Every structure is written in structure tokens, then in C-alpha cells.
Amino acid sequence: MTAITLEALEKRFGGTAGSALDGIDLEIADGEFVVLLGPSGCGKSTTLRLIAGLETPTGGTIRFGKSVVNGVEGRDRNIGMVFQNYALYPHMTVTDNLCFGLKSRGVEKGEILKRLDEILEMLSLGDLAKRRPRELSGGQRQRVALGRALIGRPSVFLMDEPLSNLDANLREQMRMEIAKLHRILRITTVYVTHDQVEALTLADRIVVMNEGKIQQVSSPRRLYDEPANIFVARFIGAPGMNVLRIEKDMLIDPDSPFYLDEQITQSIVESTGSAVRLGIRPEDLALHNGGFPLRIRCRVVLIEQLGTHLQVHLEVDSDKLSSNIIAKLDVNCGVAVGDVVTLGSPAHLIHRFDDETELHLGRLANKSERIVSLHSTSGDNSHGVRIGEQQ
Amino acid sequence: MTKQLDPALDHDDYRSNDKSDLVRRVGVRSSLFNVKNKLVGYGLLLPAAAVFILFFYLPALYLFYIAFYHWSILSPFQQFVGLKNFRTLLAQPLFWRSLENSLYYTIVMIPAITFLSLGIAMLLRDGLSARRGGVWRAAVFLPHVTPVVATSIIWVWIFNPHFGLANAVLSALHLPQLGWLESTTWALPAVMIDSLWHSLGLYVLIFLAGLSRVPREIIEVASLDGAKSPRIFRRIIWPLISPTTFFVIVLASVNTWQAFSQIYTMTGGAHGGAGGPAFSTTTDALLVFQTAFTYFHFSLAAAMSLVLFLIILALTVVQKWISDRIVFYR
Numbered sequence A: 001m002t003a004i005t006l007e008a009l010e011k012r013f014g015g016t017a018g019s020a021l022d023g024i025d026l027e028i029a030d031g032e033f034v035v036l037l038g039p040s041g042c043g044k045s046t047t048l049r050l051i052a053g054l055e056t057p058t059g060g061t062i063r064f065g066k067s068v069v070n071g072v073e074g075r076d077r078n079i080g081m082v083f084q085n086y087a088l089y090p091h092m093t094v095t096d097n098l099c100f101g102l103k104s105r106g107v108e109k110g111e112i113l114k115r116l117d118e119i120l121e122m123l124s125l126g127d128l129a130k131r132r133p134r135e136l137s138g139g140q141r142q143r144v145a146l147g148r149a150l151i152g153r154p155s156v157f158l159m160d161e162p163l164s165n166l167d168a169n170l171r172e173q174m175r176m177e178i179a180k181l182h183r184i185l186r187i188t189t190v191y192v193t194h195d196q197v198e199a200l201t202l203a204d205r206i207v208v209m210n211e212g213k214i215q216q217v218s219s220p221r222r223l224y225d226e227p228a229n230i231f232v233a234r235f236i237g238a239p240g241m242n243v244l245r246i247e248k249d250m251l252i253d254p255d256s257p258f259y260l261d262e263q264i265t266q267s268i269v270e271s272t273g274s275a276v277r278l279g280i281r282p283e284d285l286a287l288h289n290g291g292f293p294l295r296i297r298c299r300v301v302l303i304e305q306l307g308t309h310l311q312v313h314l315e316v317d318s319d320k321l322s323s324n325i326i327a328k329l330d331v332n333c334g335v336a337v338g339d340v341v342t343l344g345s346p347a348h349l350i351h352r353f354d355d356e357t358e359l360h361l362g363r364l365a366n367k368s369e370r371i372v373s374l375h376s377t378s379g380d381n382s383h384g385v386r387i388g389e390q391q
Numbered sequence B: 001m002t003k004q005l006d007p008a009l010d011h012d013d014y015r016s017n018d019k020s021d022l023v024r025r026v027g028v029r030s031s032l033f034n035v036k037n038k039l040v041g042y043g044l045l046l047p048a049a050a051v052f053i054l055f056f057y058l059p060a061l062y063l064f065y066i067a068f069y070h071w072s073i074l075s076p077f078q079q080f081v082g083l084k085n086f087r088t089l090l091a092q093p094l095f096w097r098s099l100e101n102s103l104y105y106t107i108v109m110i111p112a113i114t115f116l117s118l119g120i121a122m123l124l125r126d127g128l129s130a131r132r133g134g135v136w137r138a139a140v141f142l143p144h145v146t147p148v149v150a151t152s153i154i155w156v157w158i159f160n161p162h163f164g165l166a167n168a169v170l171s172a173l174h175l176p177q178l179g180w181l182e183s184t185t186w187a188l189p190a191v192m193i194d195s196l197w198h199s200l201g202l203y204v205l206i207f208l209a210g211l212s213r214v215p216r217e218i219i220e221v222a223s224l225d226g227a228k229s230p231r232i233f234r235r236i237i238w239p240l241i242s243p244t245t246f247f248v249i250v251l252a253s254v255n256t257w258q259a260f261s262q263i264y265t266m267t268g269g270a271h272g273g274a275g276g277p278a279f280s281t282t283t284d285a286l287l288v289f290q291t292a293f294t295y296f297h298f299s300l301a302a303a304m305s306l307v308l309f310l311i312i313l314a315l316t317v318v319q320k321w322i323s324d325r326i327v328f329y330r
């Protein structure tokens, strides 16, 4: 088992301008399950391939434990890797696929057979031992790929979108198998995905990346509760957080679609810069029923029926800015396309971001303040900017 | 809920109507399109097919007829002679000598072609960047598009024993000078070198196509699995490209059994000396040509071609039989 340390890791591919990885610093503890999450092209696979030794970094260091492995060949790093397309040896049977690595390393025969039995048993592949990859289903292939990566008892386990070729049910099932394997084996694991559900359910820690840089490293829970910046806020969640830019001028505009209570108005006035950005998760928005410190008047554009709730796409009702909002509302809320509605949210669910750096500044109130805040504003709209109620 | 009150439902309705209609229309159009497309396809095939039928298939069939007759280009009367032509043929030492030469030529050429072109293809794939790789690929393929006769004449000069490049290179390496095309031992190898140079590009290209179908991840996984390059090649790449290798071997054997132009040109065909010195380069194909067009024994030449055809057929069948057992098709 090994801890992995990445220091100022950089990767530039020849020819093209810009770098795929731009100074990655990351410490992965021994036995930890870390997920790299980010949009397509952000450098997840590149990071993984650098750890695996399949690419050479153009800068920075990679350490396994205490030793720098930059110059160590992939085959000598004791790594198990699983690819999205399984990459099984198509001309070999399941058994030969599993044993190829052990044979390459000259493990003696009795030991190979012992480990083969172990893996076949662990992944319930026993019945398939004699089959070729093309005679297997997608899920079975992926289990063979997992087995092949694990049979060598790697100290580092790398997976690059291992489940994305599977259908939804199978994906869920394999996700649980991977979680189980990790609970049993405790191998340091780096797992690449762009599926948040996988990331949130599997990870000890999630690394959110964008454009070759790490945006945030934290536990799944904190990633959702305290996104480090606007990118993470918008990326995490399905759909991501609504972020509204409110210019200071709007505070005195009688036609403004925003209603902001005294407290918020105050904080905006005090902040530097010409605007603030407020973030609210779609699931934290509710139809206004009085007492919300922030209310937004908007027009319904599209309603998606998702069974458990409605996903409502809205447009802020204003001539001066066009801003889209998504809200998750109750199936029985009775809104229709074209309606103008007022949405609101309690202060402790509203995030503030710096307008320029886009960094998270905290929430408008913490949970205990919420009661105070709701209390002081309920039924009292005389402070702050007034907005006509539309419903 | 009425339709008006449920925009989501309304939306779905509209879409599904539209879609089925679209499918219907596209369906009708595509079947018409198919018929027309097929006609156009056959129409485009026609000129090529006509040329092939007229100049390849009909003469090839006619060959079977000639081989069993005493057939003379000057006489209007052709006599059926059964297997006489074949008997004459088998009694001729030169025929056996030509078979021997062809066999020698083929047995050297097929492995040389296979391994050299595979080696070059591997180098082109791994060792060179995408952009410069294109230049190298072009350089390797270029000889193949030059006219055989023209470049063979250049090779005659290269193999000139007195002032040719080949001997200059040998002497620079402190190796003994060779007689090349003037030597009964080295004439055929000299032709082989020319043929290799000329044909390798095609086989390299075929191997490059085959190699490009081996997924990169499989090779990466194998290397993470602890395999070094020779093992990766032997256990992963070689089996995975076996269909390509088989194709190259079949193509190469057909081409080498039929090799003619370069042998004819290099061994002095223009001066009537083709196949020399002392019949050391008289291959089957060359003998067929000489029998027919130098000595005008058309029926004998036809019988010989037939034997050549049977040999190639047998070879291909054997190769197919072997390939069914060892080639891995996905």
C-alpha cells in the first residue's frame, strides 16, 4: 500500500499551445479512495496516466510513499489499471487475461493458480474462465478487467471511467462492487469519472478539476455544502447551483426582479466591487410564501416532469439582464409555462461568491441565524427593496 | 388536466406526431434512393468489369483450352492432344530448373517481405511523430509507385560489378566484391533486393493499417502488466495482427510467384538474355513468357501457366488451412 504525492505536476503535449495539466498538487493517503471529477478535457485521464507512468510529466514530481517515481517505468510501479473500454486481450481467455501479468513477472505456477482461484471467486467469474472477451457481456468484461488489475496485488489501483460503457442498472451494481472491493482490499485508489453520483458515492475525497487545475479537494459532503468557487458550485449537483450576478445599481431600481431584505442589501453595499454573486441550489428554491430574505421574480420557460419533482427552467423577469434559473419544485405546485412566479430561499441556503475571483465567501447566514432571520422578516417587507408580488 | 394546462404533455404529443411522420417519409424516399443507388453503382462498375472480362477472365479461360491442344498462332487448324503438353513439360529439365528458381525466389522473398515490412511498420508507428511519420511513410511507399522497368534499369547500374554502388558499399565495408547480375549465384539475390525495395512500401502500408487496429490501451495494459516490448510483441501484437500478416503472406506469395518485369529487365531482357546467366534467374513466369513469345510454343506455355496457377492455388489453400487454425479473427 502506498501514499501518492503529486507536486506541481505539469503536462504539456508537444505542439499545441497551453498545457493539459497546470501545476497539480495533491496528496493521496495510503488506502484512500480519491475520485478525480471534472468536465471533458480537464486533464483527469492525463493525471491518471502520469501516475501510471504511461505519460512523462513535463514538470513537477510524483512520489509513491517517499520515493520519487518520475523516472520509474509504469511496469515497475506496481499498478493495477482499468480502462473505460476494458482493454482486455481479445485473443485470450478470461484465465489467460488474468494470468498474463503474473506470467510476465515470472510468478511461479502454484502461486498463479492460487491467486487465479482467489480472483475468480472474489469476482464470481468462475463459470467464465474459459471464455474469450467477445463472449462476455459488458459487466462481465469489466469484472475481468478489475480482476486483471487486482490479481497482481497492486499498491495503487487506477480506474479511468470504468463504468461509463455500462447501462444504468449495471453501473449501479458495479459501483457497489467496486466500493465493496475497496472496503475489503484497502488499496490506494484513484478513480476518474465525470459522473457525480459515482464520485459522491465512492469517494473518500473528491478532486474537482477544470482546465488542468484543481478547483477543490474535499469530502463529498463539503463539496456540495461549501463549493470553493463558482465553477465547483455550478458543476456539482444535478443540475448545478444557480449563480446570479446582482449589480449594486439594481438595489435602487424599482423594476428590479430581485427582492432583497435589509440584511442582504447591507452586505451587498458593504462588499467591494460593483456586484455580488449569489448562489442557490435548484433544490433550495421554493415558491414564495412569505418570509424569504431573497426573492426572485421569474418567468417559467420549460417544465420537465421527473416523477419525484418538477425541474422548472425559468428566466429572470427583467429587461436589463437575462439570467436563467433552474428550480426543483413540488409536482403539485401548479405552475405552467409562461407563468410569472416568485421564488425564494432562506438565507442559510444562499451562497455568496466574490464577483472577481469567483471564490466562495460563505453563506448569507449560518443555520442558527436562520431562525432569527426568518423571524425578523416574516410579514415585514418594509425594509429593503420592494417588489410587486405576482402570484 | 386539459391539454392546455399541461404544457409538458402537449410538447411530447407534438414531438411524437412529427417523428412518426418523418420516419414514414424518410422510409419511402430511402427505398427509392436504394434502387437508384444500386443502378448507379453497377453502372460505375461496368467499364472496369468490361476491361477485366475482356482482357483477364476470357483469356484466362481460353488458356485452359489451349493447354490441351496443339495450338499454333499461324495455323487455323488446332489439334486436341490431351495431356501431351504436360508430359513434354515434365520431361524438360529447364522446366524443373525454373520451378526451383521460383521456389528459391519465393522462399526467400516471403519471409523477407513479411518481416522487413512489419519491422518498418513498427518503427513508423512507434518511433516517429505524427507529422514526420507522414514524410517517412511517403518515402517508404514511393518506390512502389515508380515503374518497375525504369527503376530496374537503375538497379542494373547499381549492381554493375565494376563501377556500381553495390560493390562500392561492399568495398567500403571491407567485404569481397560480387559479380551480381553476372554471377549465377548472385543474380537472383540482386533481383530480390530490387523487388524488395520496390514492393516493400505496399506491405508496410498494409501492416500500418493492421497495427492501427490494435488499441493503444491494450498495449499499455500489457506494459503495466509487467511485459517488456518483446513479450508484448510476441503475445499481444503478433496474434492481434495475424489476419493482416496472413493477408500480406498470401499477397506476397501470389506476387512473387508471378514476378516477371524486374527479372526480365534486370537480366537483360532487352538484349534477349533474360533468365541468365546460365538460366540462374529463369523463373516459372519468365519461362512461360519465353516459351510463348520467344519460341512461340503457345500450348506449352499455356500448360506451364496452368501448372503455375495450380501451384499458387495449392499454396493459397494450404495457407488458408493454416490460417484457420492460427489466425485470430475478432
Ligand SMILES: Nc1ncnc2c1ncn2[C@@H]1O[C@H](COP(=O)(O)OP(=O)(O)OP(=O)(O)O)[C@@H](O)[C@H]1O
Pocket (backbone or CB within 6 Å): A013, A014, A016, A019, A020, A038, A039, A040, A041, A042, A043, A044, A045, A046, A047, A194
Ligand atoms: N496524447 C495527447 N496529445 C495531445 N493532447 C492531448 C493528448 N492527450 C490529452 N490531450 C489534451 O489534454 C487535455 C486533457 O485531456 P484528458 O484526456 O486528460 O482529459 P479528460 O479530463 O480525461 O477528459 P475526458 O473526460 O473527455 O476523458 C485535453 O485538452 C486533451 O486534448
Ligand SMILES: [Mg+2]
Pocket (backbone or CB within 6 Å): A044, A045, A046, A160
Ligand atoms: Mg479521460
